[in-house]
Amino acid sequence: MKELKILLVIVVIVGITYWGIEPLAHSIMHKHIEEAIEKYNLPDYKFSDLGPAPAISGDAAQGKKNFQMFCASCHGLKADGIPAPMDPKTAAASFGVVPPDLSNVASFTAENFLYHFIKDPARASEFKKISMPAMGLDDKQIMDIIAYLKSTAKKIHGAELFKEACGRCHGAKYQKIYADTPADALKKYLGKVPPDLSIIMKAKGEHYLVAFINKPQALLPGTSMPRVGLNEEATEDLMKYLDEISDPHKEQRKKVGLIVLAYMLVMIGLTYAWKKKIWRNIH
Amino acid sequence: MGNKLIKWLDERLAITTLWRVLMAEYYLPKNINWLWSSGVLTILVFVILVVSGIFVLMYYKPDAKLAFDSVNKTIMMDVSFGWVFRHVHAVGASIMFLVLFIHMGRGIYYGSYKAPREILWVTGFILFVLMSATAFTGYLLPWGQMSYWAAQTITTLFSKIPVIGPDLVIWIRGNYIVEDATLTRFFALHVTLLPALIVVFTVIHLYALRIVGSNNEDGIPMTKEEKKEKGIPFWPVFISKEFFVMSVFLFFFFYLVFFNYKFAMDPINFEPANYLQTPPHIYPEWYFLSFYEVLRGFFFSETLGLIGFVLSMVIPLFLPWLDTSPYPFISAKHRPLFRIAFWVFVADFVALTILGKLPPTGLFAWLGFIASLVYFGFFLALPIISKIEKKQAASGGVR
Numbered sequence A: 001m002k003e004l005k006i007l008l009v010i011v012v013i014v015g016i017t018y019w020g021i022e023p024l025a026h027s028i029m030h031k032h033i034e035e036a037i038e039k040y041n042l043p044d045y046k047f048s049d050l051g052p053a054p055a056i057s058g059d060a061a062q063g064k065k066n067f068q069m070f071c072a073s074c075h076g077l078k079a080d081g082i083p084a085p086m087d088p089k090t091a092a093a094s095f096g097v098v099p100p101d102l103s104n105v106a107s108f109t110a111e112n113f114l115y116h117f118i119k120d121p122a123r124a125s126e127f128k129k130i131s132m133p134a135m136g137l138d139d140k141q142i143m144d145i146i147a148y149l150k151s152t153a154k155k156i157h158g159a160e161l162f163k164e165a166c167g168r169c170h171g172a173k174y175q176k177i178y179a180d181t182p183a184d185a186l187k188k189y190l191g192k193v194p195p196d197l198s199i200i201m202k203a204k205g206e207h208y209l210v211a212f213i214n215k216p217q218a219l220l221p222g223t224s225m226p227r228v229g230l231n232e233e234a235t236e237d238l239m240k241y242l243d244e245i246s247d248p249h250k251e252q253r254k255k256v257g258l259i260v261l262a263y264m265l266v267m268i269g270l271t272y273a274w275k276k277k278i279w280r281n282i283h
Numbered sequence B: 001m002g003n004k005l006i007k008w009l010d011e012r013l014a015i016t017t018l019w020r021v022l023m024a025e026y027y028l029p030k031n032i033n034w035l036w037s038s039g040v041l042t043i044l045v046f047v048i049l050v051v052s053g054i055f056v057l058m059y060y061k062p063d064a065k066l067a068f069d070s071v072n073k074t075i076m077m078d079v080s081f082g083w084v085f086r087h088v089h090a091v092g093a094s095i096m097f098l099v100l101f102i103h104m105g106r107g108i109y110y111g112s113y114k115a116p117r118e119i120l121w122v123t124g125f126i127l128f129v130l131m132s133a134t135a136f137t138g139y140l141l142p143w144g145q146m147s148y149w150a151a152q153t154i155t156t157l158f159s160k161i162p163v164i165g166p167d168l169v170i171w172i173r174g175n176y177i178v179e180d181a182t183l184t185r186f187f188a189l190h191v192t193l194l195p196a197l198i199v200v201f202t203v204i205h206l207y208a209l210r211i212v213g214s215n216n217e218d219g220i221p222m223t224k225e226e227k228k229e230k231g232i233p234f235w236p237v238f239i240s241k242e243f244f245v246m247s248v249f250l251f252f253f254f255y256l257v258f259f260n261y262k263f264a265m266d267p268i269n270f271e272p273a274n275y276l277q278t279p280p281h282i283y284p285e286w287y288f289l290s291f292y293e294v295l296r297g298f299f300f301s302e303t304l305g306l307i308g309f310v311l312s313m314v315i316p317l318f319l320p321w322l323d324t325s326p327y328p329f330i331s332a333k334h335r336p337l338f339r340i341a342f343w344v345f346v347a348d349f350v351a352l353t354i355l356g357k358l359p360p361t362g363l364f365a366w367l368g369f370i371a372s373l374v375y376f377g378f379f380l381a382l383p384i385i386s387k388i389e390k391k392q393a394a395s396g397g398v399r
């Protein structure tokens, strides 16, 4: 009884300390993050600050023509046999970043975001120095292009999604994925080399990542990471991937953990029985 | 066969005598509780740290360019079960301090630091300092953001020492800032000198224990003969309980290793060290937070803070000489005044630990200041309590 009382006292002291240095401290240190998430109601997959896309149904065939006229000087679209106009080095030297291939962009980007991005990249991405210019296209032209992009887009997952959505700036070197753009060009363009994302899930956690990718400026005011407008499905897919690569032994850990704990339970029983036996004649 | 071997060994090493002296005929008092298992638990954790340490050492690369990836990729992902050893090592380091705090708290509560156990207390204190140094040097090795900035912040403290300070910091770091040279020397200390010293002082600690024997819940002095009569032998009686305590402890330990390790592996340390980017909050591992808070507690004066910081680490060493009241005023069980002071101290230590992680602004700064004063207040109250108790003892003693 006395032994249990001592244990209880220690459990209470350790419990209070743990509560103070973990949940309490984190809630206080990360207050500004929670506040930003609440203020902007993140993740906001409607990108409600931008408003909807115009209700015009686009024409993919016309869109392809527009694409070749306005976009193909910078972007490739491999799915439809349009190669990248420049090699990555030249592209990086010209724009600071390699313009992404747009084959599947419509499958992982929200439609109204895409519309606003093509109309005014700096406003939609919330990155003033973004190197894609606003081209003064009218709504019909843009919606035609979007219809074309949709016609070529396949659903992509995991590593492929990561490479197409983030790969122009970020690598995941533990997966042997390297950013398309050379680091020094990125540094010049963005002011810093974007971090490697191999174990970013462990460093930041899903709650933060989802909100950050949805609206970087809300959580890191002044950051040079553009908003990229991932839709909900793609965000979830990407989170799953980032979690898998940052913690590849999750399943194994659970399994081994349970076996070890079960073993320790048996040990507790055996040692208790032995103690009982030895102490029977004491007191 | 077995008997023959034992006989053969016995003729050469006197192992049966050794066994008798060390185990079967070493007696402990009966009125002790499981807190007296904390000593063996620290040995257990130390062994766990050494074993897991050797395994991670096989793949770790002490080079500022390679360290982070060797830990987070090679050990955590590529080596089979490498992650187990890293988790065990990181959680083990944290739990070592939990066990040490319990061990020291037991010593303080039951007056185990008092005569004739001063050497036990002093060698124990040295072990605590060595363990702290081992943990501090070890924390730099994964070369994450918090590794780097905690080392940068703490080593900067040395620069405040008058006259030699600035040169001393450069000498410790091997450069103007924490970088590769710092990493390699911390590595050398962490894997060789410090653990070796811990082993040496553990031996002295245990030797001293054999000479003076364990204290007990009531602080009653007992001779060896009295213990033999009324006590229990270490083997098999004490050890049977010890094994049970160990099993319960290991259950808890492995639960943390597999299912709840974040407190020992800070998320921000999964970002590689970047000397251009200071993290918004810098804090040491939890077991240093209380001392760190004393440093910050004197928020109006850096010098006072530094003095307080050093004093807060050193002052427990002097407990045997601050608290000199004689038997029956040994164990807090029989010292009402001391008991109050003890629990205030424990509460204060918890408060300091929590405040050490919170941003030192506004109310928290003042709370930190008050808590720092209370910390020293405990030690300064001891001579006064001793005086009162000595008077009581002289006038017949109150029990």
Ligand code: HEM
Pocket (backbone or CB within 6 Å): B035, B036, B037, B038, B039, B040, B042, B043, B046, B100, B103, B104, B107, B110, B112, B113, B117, B120, B121, B122, B123, B124, B125, B126, B127, B128, B131, B198, B202, B205, B206, B209, B213, B214, B215, B216
């Ligand atoms: C690596 C670190 C340490 C190891 C391996 C260690 C080991 C032990 C062991 C095995 C015992 C006997 C069992 C027991 O009474 O719990 C003991 C007793 C003791 N230790 Fe430690 N110890 C360590 C650190 C410390 C520290 C940091 C202190 C205090 C500053 C300390 C103070 C004492 C005292 C006063 C006793 C006698 C307790 C009594 O008989 O009531 N030890 N230690």
